[in-house]
Amino acid sequence: MNRYPLWKNLLTLGVVLAAIVLALPNIFGNVPAVMVSPRAGDATTLLLDQSLDVVRAAGIDGVEGKLVAGRAQLRFSDLDTQTLARDALSEAFGNRAVIAPTLVSSSPDWLTLTDPMYLGLDLRGGVHFLMQVDMDAAIDKAYATLEQDLRVLLRDERIRFRSISLDQGEVTVVLRDAAERDSAVAEIRRQHPLTELSLSDSADTFSLGYSEFALEEERTLALEKNISTLRNRVNQLGVAEPVIQRQGADRIVVQLPGVQDTTQAKVVLGATATLEYRLVYGDAADWLAAEESGRVPASSRLYTQRDTGGPILLNRRVIVSGDEIKSASSGIDSHSGSPAVFVNLDGTGANRMQRVTAENIGEPMAVVYKESNYDRIVAEDGTVSHEARVEEEVINVATIQDVLSHRFQTTGLASDEARHLSLLISAGSLSAPVYIIEERTVGPSLGKENIARGFTACVVGLLLVMGFMLWYYRFFGLLANLALMVNIVMVVAVLSLIQATLTLPGIAGVVLTVGMAVDANVLIFERIREELNRGTAVQQAIHAGYDRAVGTIADANITTLIAALVLFAFGTGAIQGFAVTLSIGIATSMFTAIIGTRALVNLRYGGRRLKTISI
Amino acid sequence: MKRSFTFEFDFLRWTRQAAMLSVALIVLSIALVATRGLNFGLDFTGGFLIEVGYEQPVDLDNLRDALASGGFEEAQVQNFGSATEVLVRLAPPEEEGTADISSNVLDALATAGGDPEMKRVEFVGPQIGDELRDQGGLAVIYALAGILVYVWLRFEWKFAAGSIFALAHDVCLVIGACALFQVDFDLSVLAAVLAVIGYSLNDTIVVFDRIRENFRKRGTGDTKEVMNLSINQTLTRTLITSGTTLLALFALFFFGGEVLRAFSFALIIGVFVGTYSSIYVASGSALLMGLKREDLLQVEKEGVNPDATP
Numbered sequence: 045m046n047r048y049p050l051w052k053n054l055l056t057l058g059v060v061l062a063a064i065v066l067a068l069p070n071i072f073g074n075v076p077a078v079m080v081s082p083r084a085g086d087a088t089t090l091l092l093d094q095s096l097d098v099v100r101a102a103g104i105d106g107v108e109g110k111l112v113a114g115r116a117q118l119r120f121s122d123l124d125t126q127t128l129a130r131d132a133l134s135e136a137f138g139n140r141a142v143i144a145p146t147l148v149s150s151s152p153d154w155l156t157l158t159d160p161m162y163l164g165l166d167l168r169g170g171v172h173f174l175m176q177v178d179m180d181a182a183i184d185k186a187y188a189t190l191e192q193d194l195r196v197l198l199r200d201e202r203i204r205f206r207s208i209s210l211d212q213g214e215v216t217v218v219l220r221d222a223a224e225r226d227s228a229v230a231e232i233r234r235q236h237p238l239t240e241l242s243l244s245d246s247a248d249t250f251s252l253g254y255s256e257f258a259l260e261e262e263r264t265l266a267l268e269k270n271i272s273t274l275r276n277r278v279n280q281l282g283v284a285e286p287v288i289q290r291q292g293a294d295r296i297v298v299q300l301p302g303v304q305d306t307t308q309a310k311v312v313l314g315a316t317a318t319l320e321y322r323l324v325y326g327d328a329a330d331w332l333a334a335e336e337s338g339r340v341p342a343s344s345r346l347y348t349q350r351d352t353g354g355p356i357l358l359n360r361r362v363i364v365s366g367d368e369i370k371s372a373s374s375g376i377d378s379h380s381g382s383p384a385v386f387v388n389l390d391g392t393g394a395n396r397m398q399r400v401t402a403e404n405i406g407e408p409m410a411v412v413y414k415e416s417n418y419d420r421i422v423a424e425d426g427t428v429s430h431e432a433r434v435e436e437e438v439i440n441v442a443t444i445q446d447v448l449s450h451r452f453q454t455t456g457l458a459s460d461e462a463r464h465l466s467l468l469i470s471a472g473s474l475s476a477p478v479y480i481i482e483e484r485t486v487g488p489s490l491g492k493e494n495i496a497r498g499f500t501a502c503v504v505g506l507l508l509v510m511g512f513m514l515w516y517y518r519f520f521g522l523l524a525n526l527a528l529m530v531n532i533v534m535v536v537a538v539l540s541l542i543q544a545t546l547t548l549p550g551i552a553g554v555v556l557t558v559g560m561a562v563d564a565n566v567l568i569f570e571r572i573r574e575e576l577n578r579g580t581a582v583q584q585a586i587h588a589g590y591d592r593a594v595g596t597i598a599d600a601n602i603t604t605l606i607a608a609l610v611l612f613a614f615g616t617g618a619i620q621g622f623a624v625t626l627s628i629g630i631a632t633s634m635f636t637a638i639i640g641t642r643a644l645v646n647l648r649y650g651g652r653r654l655k656t657i658s659i
Numbered sequence: 660m661k662r663s664f665t666f667e668f669d670f671l672r673w674t675r676q677a678a679m680l681s682v683a684l685i686v687l688s689i690a691l692v693a694t695r696g697l698n699f700g701l702d703f704t705g706g707f708l709i710e711v712g713y714e715q716p717v718d719l720d721n722l723r724d725a726l727a728s729g730g731f732e733e734a735q736v737q738n739f740g741s742a743t744e745v746l747v748r749l750a751p752p753e754e755e756g757t758a759d760i761s762s763n764v765l766d767a768l769a770t771a772g773g774d775p776e777m778k779r780v781e782f783v784g785p786q787i788g789d790e791l792r793d794q795g796g797l798a799v800i801y802a803l804a805g806i807l808v809y810v811w812l813r814f815e816w817k818f819a820a821g822s823i824f825a826l827a828h829d830v831c832l833v834i835g836a837c838a839l840f841q842v843d844f845d846l847s848v849l850a851a852v853l854a855v856i857g858y859s860l861n862d863t864i865v866v867f868d869r870i871r872e873n874f875r876k877r878g879t880g881d882t883k884e885v886m887n888l889s890i891n892q893t894l895t896r897t898l899i900t901s902g903t904t905l906l907a908l909f910a911l912f913f914f915g916g917e918v919l920r921a922f923s924f925a926l927i928i929g930v931f932v933g934t935y936s937s938i939y940v941a942s943g944s945a946l947l948m949g950l951k952r953e954d955l956l957q958v959e960k961e962g963v964n965p966d967a968t969p
Contacts, residue, residue, distance in 0.1 A: 166918075174787065306780065307762045481784035483761070489712065490778040497916035505910035509903045516899070549847055552911055552919050556854065556926070559907030560861070563900040567865065570896045596868040599813060600861040606805045607857030611850055614798035616791075619850045626854065 045583040046650035048643055056643045059635070060530055066537035070160045074147040076126035076284070079115045080133060081142050086114035091141070095133060102132035117148065123302060130282055145284040158540040164547035164621055165484065167498075169491035170301035171309055174482035175274075177294045182266035182476035183213070183259060190239070190252065191215050197235060203228045206248070215252045222247035263294065269475040271296055277312050280467040296478065306485050312464060314478055318366025318415075319387065319454065319465070323400070324408040324441060325357040347412065350437045350456070358410050358438070363400045366414065368393030372469040374462040383459035385466050387452060394450035401448045411440040411454050413465070498551030505555045506532070513562055517569050519658035523644045524565035527636040531561050534632040535625060544628075547621030557629025563600070564637035568593040572659060582654040590642055597638065601630050666891040670938055671883050674946060677939035681828055688835020695838050700845030700921075701781055703795075705751035705788035709764050711775035716742035721771045729767025740917035744778070751785045795849045799830060802856050810860075814867055815954050821945035822863045825936040829859045829929060836928045842921045851925035858904070858926075859933025862897055863941040869893050870942070874952045882950055886942050901934045 048056075080095045081087055088111075095116050096109045107129070108119040120126045126145055133143045149159045165172050191210045194217060198205050205228075206218040219225045225248055229241060238258035243250045254262065271288060274296060278286045287299035303309050325344035326334075334340050335355035344357040370388045377384040389397060401409070415435045440456030457465060486494075510528065513521035535554055539546055572589030580588065608630070611623035649657060701708045719736050722745060726734045731749060739746040747764060761780045768775045783791075803826055811819035833855055837844050869889035877885065905927065912923040 176784075304777070307759065310759075479784075480782070482787050483780060483782035485761075485777070485780040487776065487778045489776060490710070494916065494918070497914060497919075501911045501913075501915040501919075504914050505907035508906040508910060512903060512906060548916075548918060549850060549922070552915065552922060555907050555911050555915070556904070559904035560858070560900070562903050563861070563896075566896050566899045566903075570893075570899075574892065592872075596865055599868055600864040603806055603809060603860040603864055604857035606809060607802050607853050607860070610798055610802040610805060611853045614794050614801070615846070615850060619846050622847075622850050622854075626857075 046586055046646050048646045048650070053643055053647075056639055060533075060640070063530065063534040063537040065155070066158045066541055067533045068155055069149050069151040069158055070536055070540060072149065072151040072155075072160070074160055075119050075121070075150045076123050077117055077119045077146055077148040078126060078130050078133060079112075079117055079142075079144045079146055080137070081115040081144075083140060083142065087111055087116040092116040094136075098132055098136040099129045102128060104129055104132075119148065119150070126284075134282075143282070144279075145282055147284055158537075159543065161536065161539045161546045162543050163495075164545045164550070165299060165301060165491075166486050166548045167491050167495050167546065168301050169304070169486050169488035170299065171303045171306050172482075172484040173298040173300075173309075173313065173480050174291065175296045175298060175313070175478040176481045177267055177270055177296060178477045178479065179263050179266065179294050183254075183262060185476065186254065186259075186262045187213060187215065190236075190254070193236070194232070194252070197231065198228060201227070201231050203231070213253055217250055217252065219248045219250075224248070225250055266476045267294060267296070270478060273474050274298060274313060274478075277467065281309065281312060295481075302488075304485075304487065306483070310480065312467065314474075314480070318469060319369065319385070320365050320412040320414055320436075321363040321397070322361070322410050322412060323359040323363065323404060324410050325359050331355045331357050347410075347436060347438045349441070350413070350439050356410065356438050356441070358412070363409070364389060364393045364397050366469070368396075369469050372466040374459075374466040377453060377455050380455060382455050383457055383462040384453045384455045385457065385462045385469075387454060387469075389450045391450075397452075398447055398449045401444050401446070405444050405447070407444055408441050409444050410438045411442075411456065413437050413439045413457070413461075494548045498548055498555075502532075502551060502555050502558070505558050509558055509562060513565075517565075517659055519648070520565075520569050520572075520641075520645070523641045524562055524569070524637070526644065527565065527633075527640045528558060528561055530640060531629065531633050531636040532558070534636065535629050538628045538632065539625070544624050545621055546625070549619060550621030550625040553622040553625030554629060557626060557633065560604075561629060561633035561637060564593070564597045564633060565641060567597055568637070568641070569659060576657075576659070582649070582657055586645060586649065586657070590638070594638060597634065601634060604630055666894045668891060668894075669887060670890050671887050671943065671946060674939065674943040677943055678947070681936070681940055684835070685828060685831045688831045688838070691835050691838040695841065697834070697838050697844045698841045699792075700843045700848075701748070701783050701788075702846040703788050703792045703844070705783045705785040707747075707749035707751070707760060707764070708779070708781040709747040709749075709761055709768075709777075710739060710779040711745050711747070711765070711768055712778050713743045713745065713773045713775055715773065717745060717771075717773050719745065722747075722768060725771035726764065726767050729763060729770070731764060731767060734764070744917075745775070751783070751788070791846065795846070798849070798853060799856070802853055803827065806856070806860055810864070810867075814871065815950075817945045817948045817950045817954060818867050818941075820948065821941045821943075821950075822860060822867070824944045825863055825933075825941035826856050826859060828936050828940045829855055829932045832932045833925055833929045837921075837925060840924070842924060845921065847919070847922040848925045851922045851929065854926060855929030855933060858930060859936055862900070862933055862937035865896065866890055866893050866937055866942060871955050874955050882952065883946060885952075886946060886950075890938055890942060897934060897937070901930055904930050 080091065082091060092109050092111055095118055096107060099107050099118060104120070104125045106121050110117055118129065120129060130143055130145050133141075137143065149156060187210055191208060194208055194215060198217075203224055204220055205224075206220060209216050217228065219228060225243075229243070229250060232239065232241065232252065236252075238255055238261070240253050240255045241250060242253075267290060271290060275288045278288060278298065278300065281300070281303075283300045283303055285301055287297065289297045291297045298313060300309055325341065330341075332355065334344075334346055334357055340346050340357065343360050345360055347356050347358055348354070349356050368390050370390045372388065373386050375384055375386060376382070413436070440454060506528070510525040513524045515521070517524060532554065535557065568589050571593045572585050575585035575588050576582070605627055608623045608627040612620050612627070615623055719738070723734070723736050726732075726736065726747065733750060735748040737746050738744060747768070749760070749764070752760065761782060765775070765777055803823060806826065807819050807823050810822050830852055833852055836842075837848060842848060866889060869892055870886055873885045873889050908923050908927050908930065911919055912927060915923060
């Protein structure tokens with residue numbers, strides 16, 4: 045009696061060994077690394093050697109490099125050297141290679157079945173943003189585009205109109221007569237199937253709005269466009285393992301592990317900066333006169349110069365606007381040694397730039413740095429409105445020496461500004477404004493403290509519980525303690541396997557599981573004692589104890605799982621971490637406390653004639 | 660050596676008194692929440708929270724002055740856990756576009772000297788606070804509903820009702836304790852409340868399970884007697900499990916740091932309350948509702964036990 049067949053013992057042993065192997069990488073942990081991959085093809089040993097040389101030249105020692113899956117992987121001892129190396133490599137390789145910082149497991153190669161647990165931001169430090177996408181603004185923009193499209197459409201179709209106006213989510217078009225209206229309506233139905241047309245009573249007017257379906261499409265599009273823009277921007281920031289995810293219909297979660305400078309992150313995520321090129325109007329005397337009198341000549345606009353703070357008049361007509369800048373990169377001007385932005389224009393922009401500069405050689409041209417922000421204003425009655433605030437500054441005025449075309453450079457910015465600007469231009473613009481509605485930043489020292497505290501609490505809790513079990517149940521207590529330790533290993537193994545995020549509340553969940561996991565064993569052991577007291581023979585008592593307790597254990601644990609599932613469904617971030625570890629802990633404790641201890645009990649006592657057992 | 664205890668307490672003799680005590684405690688908890696109110700944390704109120712660490716203990720008044728001259732007159736400044744840790748709280752701003760506020764606060768703190776190190780910045784916008792509160796309330800209701808259904812299916816409606824009474828009782832008392840001690844009631848405490856629901860139910864189910872088993876096994880004996888016996892039989896287990904859980908929770912309370920203190924406090928209260936409620940509130944109310952042997956035997960038709968046929 046009380047013998048497990050061999051296969052059952054082996055299976056139990058196998059599961060335990062598998063858990064140990066899966067959990068082991070956590071002992072080795074992660075190290076910071078930088079991955080270097082060429083723009084095309086796989087990395088070669090040459091690239092690896094070059095990368096190592098660059099890093100060593102930057103004064104960084106203790107670098108290990110190898111080729112992994114077509115990329116050169118360089119490992120560093122700490123995050124600071126990783127950052128240094130990343131900057132050095134980006135500068136050295138420029139556009140030839142993609143430089144991505146990351147964390148890699150430092151387990152030996154034979155142990156790379158799983159990666160270590162993914163630590164939450166409260167344990168590793170970093171920023172968590174929840175960003176609200178301003179859908180009203182996205183819809184407003186869509187209507188503005190619709191109005192623009194209608195103008196073009198009517199012009200192309202040679203339909204003459206009296207007026208087109210945009211008001212309250214409706215574009216109203218007034219035409220000359222009913223016949224023109226009919227042809228306009230027919231054309232619009234063909235080209236804009238997703239709009240809803242309504243004809244007004246007067247025969248020459250109709251209005252156009254988006255259908256609910258089209259509005260929904262616009263919102264989804266705005267959200268997806270913003271997510272990809274934010275992802276580009278984050279990638280440009282060079283953050284290892286960022287998370288950018290949609291949450292609900294109009295929100296985006298951005299998590300940047302290891303980032304401490306939240307101000308920079310916020311500026312980069314929310315900003316919409318760009319450049320504009322204009323010809324200068326008049327001379328310094330005209331500028332001052334215009335500022336004093338407030339009378340600005342009709343074909344010009346008044347701006348402020350960044351370095352002097354003085355006024356300047358620029359031509360109303362823009363040579364090249366931000367939309368025509370295809371890409372940009374930052375660097376150093378080879379003549380002056382000052383920071384510069386290298387700008388690439390698209391075809392139309394380049395043509396116009398070429399024409400205007402050719403006509404105006406010897407004339408001054410100004411570069412305007414333009415940053416638009418939206419202020420979200422909550423009125424007292426709770427209504428929300430938005431006000432666009434555009435800040436414009438002239439950063440540079442230079443005499444046109446040569447004909448410019450699609451590629452040229454602009455100076456006059458501080459070096460981090462140049463970097464921001466080139467980053468923003470190449471990452472693309474946000475299609476709708478975003479606001480940070482939730483921020484949680486954890487500094488690196490607090491992250492380490494949290495890990496240390498969680499670990500201490502775990503160990504102390506474990507020791508207290510194990511001490512008690514050993515004192516109270518003797519040999520059976522020892523078995524329960526073994527089961528408890530294996531249980532923790534299994535929780536770690538499952539967390540590593542599914543790469544769930546471990547948070548501080550998650551560690552609390554593990555500690556709580558430690559307290560609760562012995563419950564299954566307590567139930568079983570109490571049953572065995574009860575049976576022994578009743579005078580049942582030892583083997584029967586063990587058998588009955590396990591047999592009868594199992595149903596109770598299952599019932600009790602399933603209800604706890606229900607509570608944990610609800611927590612998972614309703615909780616966010618850290619709280620979900622608690623729900624995850626609690627659920628996993630409960631599930632694995634059923635295995636270790638029932639099957640695991642039974643296997644050990646059977647090995648020790650099974651099939652013998654016994655008078656007493658140590659319980 | 661055997662250290663097995665057998666108890667023969669007549670727990671259910673005190674059902675009525677216990678019911679009165681529970682009602683009194685619930686009324687007291689509600690009154691506490693109504694008068695003192697819950698000290699809602701940042702998660703639910705919205706606003707800013709900035710934690711900084713210093714090498715040396717700092718004078719909070721200096722920091723208040725520095726913050727006031729930086730334009731943050733309304734800032735609440737307090738120590739957090741130790742004299743070298745400082746917590747600054749700000750109400751949520753009127754308008755959004757608040758990207759710089761936390762950096763400005765840090766700059767203002769730096770003017771007071773002492774080289775503050777940023778440990779934590781949290782900002783929760785007002786609408787998020789409202790949402791989290793609604794979701795939290797819903798979570799508790801859904802958890803209770805899910806458990807009601809499970810216990811109903813698995814046992815019997817009087818048991819289900821009894822366990823829901825017990826859980827509602829536990830939730831009330833834990834929240835009451837939070838109001839009494841003005842615990843910082845944030846999302847983690849809410850998570851603790853839900854964990855208490857799970858834990859207390861665990862206890863209740865073990866007792867119910869035994870009651871059902873004893874009803875099946877014994878043909879005779881009145882309800883009260885069987886319930887008393889079951890509670891006594893499971894008492895050691897109840898005490899040991901509560902004890903080990905409390906050991907782990909005290910470890911968390913003392914070593915887990917300030918962030919987990921409110922969380923572990925709520926759970927510790929919950930374990931005490933939950934242990935009491937699984938004996939008196941759950942079983943007691945099932946008894947008061949007139950639970951009979953027949954109620955349980957009808958549920959599981961397939962498990963007919965010859966002894967148990969009436």
